[in-house]
Amino acid sequence: MSRKSGIGSIELIFLGTASAQPSSTRNHSSLAVRLAGDVWLFDCGEATQHQLQKSTLRMGKIKKIFITHMHGDHIFGLAPLMTSLANGAGNTVDDVDDHRLRTQLDTDPLEIYGPLGTRAYVRACLTFSHSILTRKYVVHELRFHDDPSDGDNFLLPIHTSEMPGRNIPQVDGVWRNIFGDDTVAICAGPILHSIPCVGYVITEAPIPGKMDPKTYIPDIKRTRAPMSFMSRLQQGESVELPDGTVLHGPSRRPGRKIVILGDTYDPSPISEIAASPDVLVHEATNAHLPGVDSSTKPDDTFESVEARAKSRGHSTPQLAGAFATRIGARKLILNHFSARYPGNDERNADGSRIMKAIASLAKKRYDGEIVCARDLMTVEIKPRTTD
Structure with missing residues (x-):
């Protein structure tokens, strides 16, 4: 797609909004970004492909998958989705002699980005399940300063369907321009969690100004x-x-900017590259909701819930609101809720009441628009009209 045509429509489709365990109303973590016709996936928890089938997305449009960290609730759906995308078959390489299958291996690869371990995880899943894909894939790893700069540090040989990927080093603490073309670029930064974790920043190229x-x-x-x-x-x-x-001609206007964070109790390290986004997607795993949530412990306080959330690597709505204010976000979408918080659709009055209370907590630290994500919710991000 050329810069002249631009991206056009940008939509966020929340495929899974639960933390740790799924519930009857929330699936494991996954978020799709639809950029005109293409789809980029952020995290791929268990049963993501089921959620895709319920959504308006076409699975074949997925071009890139970005993993924030290696906890199971964010990656256990990755290999199954890949085999569905590429007609995976339980077989051995020598058994594959279909000409069409071999021809498809030469098409553009599925690109996967993630921290150290992503490549080995995918390789192991495909190797030990004897999965042969009809499409090549490549894994690019975002290497932290204390990670090995080269090699995989794992023993499995490269998979038959795998192309060699890049090991992308941090520069000044972040990963700049891990992908970019004439219309959009994506970079990443570390955020603090219980294990290495990253947040991603999508930036649209400047778009034409209004012309009379x-x-x-x-x-x-x-x-x-x-x-x-x-x-x-x-x-x-x-x-x-x-x-x-x-x-x-009229000066170009800034393009849209989206910040998608993985699990975090403090995303401060990404602040610089995340500044002034149109949308910030931030986790809000735990909240203190006395009188609203029946599972609230009688001896809990806002302070004790926050301390417990942070000790487990997670955030409260107030922490999310504070970070949204810090980076000047235009909209805050809260995500990654504890399994005890039900989805907030029109059929679930209890869930809606709890989500309103969670949003009100974030509102104490942030004056902008706040949305609580629910499974299969779509959010359109419209072009900016001003700087």
Whole structure:
């Protein structure tokens, strides 16, 4: 997709919003970002492919998968999804002699990004399940400073369907431009959890500014310049007319920016590259809800719940709100809820009441728009109208 056409529509589709254990109303963690026609997946908990089948997403549109950390509730659905994406079969390499299968192995690979261990995990799952894929895949690992800079540090040989991936080092504490094209770029930064964990930042390239054709048409007609100049001006270019007059297109506007965090009790290390997003997706695993949540312990306080959440590597709504304020987020979406908090759809009055209470806690630390995620919820991110 060229920069001139832009991304167009950007949507977040929440496939799973639970922490640790799924419930009858919340699946394990997974979030899809639909960028025009393509789909990028962030985390892939157990049964993610079931959720995809319930959604409006087309599984075949998944081009990239980004893993935040190696806890099971974020990765146990990865290998099953890959085999479904690539018609995986339990077999051996020597048994695969179908010409179509071998031809498909030459198509663009499925790209996977994640911390150290992602490559070995995928390799082991596919190797020991004897899965042969009809599509190549590649795993790029985001290496922390104390990780080995080269090699996998694991003994399994490369899988038949695997292409060699990059080991991406931190530069100034973050991973800048791990992928980018004319329309969108993604970078990542470390966030604090109980194990190494990352957050991802998607940034759309600057988009054309608003243009009033009446500003340009008289000069174009007067000099009999081609009307194709209008499309160049719309892209913010400058054009010289036959009489030497130079017209300048409107300045480009900033593109949209999305910050998607993995599990964290403190995402401060990502603050710089995460500044001023249109949307921040932040976990809010635990909350103190006396009088609202019947499972609230009588001797708990806001302080004790926060201390317990942080000791386990997680956040409260107040911590999420404080970080949203710190980085200047335009919208905060709370995610990754304890299994005791039911989904908040129109059929579940109790869930809606609890989610409203959780949002009100975040509101104490953040004045912007707050949304509590629920499974299969879609959020459209509209282009910015101002800086």
